[in-house]
Amino acid sequence: MKVCVLFSGGKDSTFALHWAVFKGFEILCLLTLIPKREDSWMFQHPNVEYTTYQANVMGYNLFKFNTSGEKDTELEDLYIALDFAKKLGADGIVSGALLSDYQRLNISLMCERLGLKSFTPLWRKNQEKYLLELIEDGFEFIITSISAYGFPYELIGKVISKEDAKRIISQARKFGFNPAFEGGEAETFVVNAPLFKRKLKVHGEVKRIGEENWKYIITHIH
Missing domain, CATH: 3.90.1490.10 (putative n-type atp pyrophosphatase, domain 2)
Incomplete structure (x- = not known):
């Protein structure tokens, strides 16, 4: 299974990547979406521009995408990033969604539109x-x-x-x-x-x- 990982540099997306590696998935790349708004519903804002350093010390390619951070239009920005992943040859997307129905549902819907599988290994963990x-x-x-x-x-x-x-x-x-x-x-x-x-x-x-x-x-x- 070839996957790309939505990566913010925080603990959840890093653990999701860790899970994917130990499940034997082939990691094609990491995807970081950088919101213009601090109050984005979908994406982490603080210090996400520094994910490049994390990708470098792990040895993964990372691609960054800007997003408006607006509640509706940021979903289309997500679609663009996931479409890029599909064109790279990804079969699925891994994310660190933990408890947010909004995040998990929208990632799943975007994946469904593109024929990708969505993996959320942290979902509903204690x-x-x-x-x-x-x-x-x-x-x-x-x-x-x-x-x-x-x-x-x-x-x-x-x-x-x-x-x-x-x-x-x-x-x-x-x-x-x-x-x-x-x-x-x-x-x-x-x-x-x-x-x-x-x-x-x-x-x-x-x-x-x-x-x-x-x-x-x-x-x-x-």
Whole structure:
């Protein structure tokens, strides 16, 4: 099975890629869609332009596509990217959709229009167990944005340890946000994973945007 992977650089799309490799799929390329709007319904916004570095240390070709980020028109942008994948010879698309019906349904519909299979290996996984399993399996990621009341904001820009993950889970139970961040409570950027040949070292700056809204702006990667 030849597949392309929708890749944002965050923990979910990186794990989906990891799953595809260990299922024996042939990875033709990674596809990154870069939204103009920060509040895109479909695509991650913070630091997605740096997926090139991740693709390089994993040894995969990556293709970037700009998207408006508008709720309806971004679906046509997705169609263009998936059509490109089909023309490369892909039989299917792998994505890191975790809990969002909107994302999973629209990816499936676009794949159906093109005669592609849609694979969502993370779908409906237990959110708490998944966060801990990621760290246990060697995924290292930093928090690049926070927008949830009760989320421990001092973790932004930090590689999340198992103890940090347990603290996030505890706060999620207390304040009611999603512990795996599927509701946009936080965004992540992977700096090391089993498929990485080298670890990425990331430098950046923290900005407070609002009362419960923090962002980590990556300024340099090596």
